[in-house]
Amino acid sequence: MKNTIALSVLLIIASAAGAVAQNAPAKDLFASKCAMCHGPDGSAQTTMGKNLKIRDFHSSDVQKQSDGDLKTVITKGKGKMPAFDGKLTGQQIDQLVGYLREIGKQK
Numbered sequence: 001m002k003n004t005i006a007l008s009v010l011l012i013i014a015s016a017a018g019a020v021a022q023n024a025p026a027k028d029l030f031a032s033k034c035a036m037c038h039g040p041d042g043s044a045q046t047t048m049g050k051n052l053k054i055r056d057f058h059s060s061d062v063q064k065q066s067d068g069d070l071k072t073v074i075t076k077g078k079g080k081m082p083a084f085d086g087k088l089t090g091q092q093i094d095q096l097v098g099y100l101r102e103i104g105k106q107k
């Protein structure tokens with residue numbers, strides 16, 4: 001009986017920790033995999049961003065594209081944009097698209 005209680009407490013702690021980890025990754029992923037070119041805020045005001053003429057994620061040129069279009073660019077790459085197929089899971093890429101939408105809502 002005691003063991004059952006201890007086990008359920010453990011399970012609750014484990015799932016709570018999982019929930020926290022679910023929220024953070026898009027931002028962390030962006031910071032570790034994308035920010036060196038796209039800038040920490042996605043506006044591409046980095047040396048790389050300027051040299052490669054990367055569009056600001058806040059711009060309508062980027063935001064008018066569908067989730068599917070953005071997902072394809074991230075998955076397959078485009079020009080100097082590296083493909084992340086095999087480096088990130090489809091789920092991680094979906095989270096990044098969601099994060100790009102959040103960036104689009106910020107000024």
Ligand code: HEC
Binds near residue numbers: 035048055078080084
């Ligand atoms: C080596 C630099 C580099 C890295 C790292 C990089 N990108 Fe890019 N990205 C680019 C360039 C350059 C373009 C413009 C491609 C073009 O239009 O020819 C681009 C374009 C894009 C676009 C399309 C925007 C538009 O102009 O329509 C999206 C979306 C995007 N990147 C997302 C990401 C995400 C998410 C990551 C991280 C997982 C990432 N990129 C990492 C260089 C990079």
